[in-house]
Amino acid sequence: MRTILRPNIVLITIDSCRQDIISIYNVKEKHVGKNISKYGKQGLIFINAFSPAPYTSASIYSLITSLYLNKIPPYYKPYSLSTMDVFISLPSILRRGGYITIGLSGSNPFLSSSTNYHKMFNVFKDYINDPRIRSSTFSRIVDKVLNKLKLDESKKSFIKTYILNIKPPIIDAINLTNDAINFIIKYKSKMFFLWIHYMDAHVPHIPPIGGWQRKIKYALKRIKAFNKELTENQSLIGILKHFYKEQLVFIDHNIGRLFTFLEK
Numbered sequence: 001m002r003t004i005l006r007p008n009i010v011l012i013t014i015d016s017c018r019q020d021i022i023s024i025y026n027v028k029e030k031h032v033g034k035n036i037s038k039y040g041k042q043g044l045i046f047i048n049a050f051s052p053a054p055y056t057s058a059s060i061y062s063l064i065t066s067l068y069l070n071k072i073p074p075y076y077k078p079y080s081l082s083t084m085d086v087f088i089s090l091p092s093i094l095r096r097g098g099y100i101t102i103g104l105s106g107s108n109p110f111l112s113s114s115t116n117y118h119k120m121f122n123v124f125k126d127y128i129n130d131p132r133i134r135s136s137t138f139s140r141i142v143d144k145v146l147n148k149l150k151l152d153e154s155k156k157s158f159i160k161t162y163i164l165n166i167k168p169p170i171i172d173a174i175n176l177t178n179d180a181i182n183f184i185i186k187y188k189s190k191m192f193f194l195w196i197h198y199m200d201a202h203v204p205h206i207p208p209i210g211g212w213q214r215k216i217k218y219a220l221k222r223i224k225a226f227n228k229e230l231t232e233n234q235s236l237i238g239i240l241k242h243f244y245k246e247q248l249v250f251i252d253h254n255i256g257r258l259f260t261f262l263e264k
Contacts, residue, residue: 106170106196
């Protein structure tokens with residue numbers, strides 16, 4: 001009997017990624033998404049594709065189940081996958097077809113074990129309690145102090161992020177990619193489906209590596225903008241856009257590492 005070889009499948013999703021910022025779609029952004037563009041040119045590029053919703057929970061829910069928005073829970077309810085939706089999801093179908101399914105959801109609570117995402121995969125990590133990102137004792141103390149001062153959320157975020165250098169609780173693209181590579185090594189002799197969801201481009205928009213002069217400049221702008229509408233502060237908007245692009249460049253670099261490994 002002839003053996004039918006089925007391919008391994010890697011699905012990469014990037015939280016808060018704009019299509020018009022990636023160079024393969026916008027030649028003016030030639031420095032953003034170099035690896036995505038490089039490998040995209042070797043395959044199919046969709047120029048008329050739309051996200052099913054403007055927020056992650058519904059978009060990913062629809063993506064993995066092929067359900068329209070009127071068939072999934074509304075935004076104000078918990079986005080927990082039902083038993084039937086788990087059954088019809090892409091990872092579950094592949095799992096029943098003999099694939100090892102691996103899900104690496106980068107610290108998004110809507111894409112976690114609490115919303116039943118783990119039920120679709122043989123191996124699932126949502127990083128919610130990962131020691132690499134868990135809030136430190138120092139961070140929790142800072143939260144208590146800032147709450148007593150009754151500061152608004154923008155001021156608390158500014159103090160924690162740009163003065164005390166407390167990072168947001170997400171697994172970064174370096175660690176997420178390292179984990180993905182380790183799982184590929186572990187299951188390389190089997191058919192596998194691997195889903196990787198990067199969170200680095202989500203707010204707050206912070207340069208991923210270094211850039212302290214830029215951070216200080218941004219912090220000063222934030223101070224001036226505390227009592228001013230963001231839409232009126234074009235200088236601050238420009239800095240935010242620049243930081244956002246840096247985050248995508250950081251993700252793209254790590255996607256490049258993953259592609260390079262897969263080519264070996």
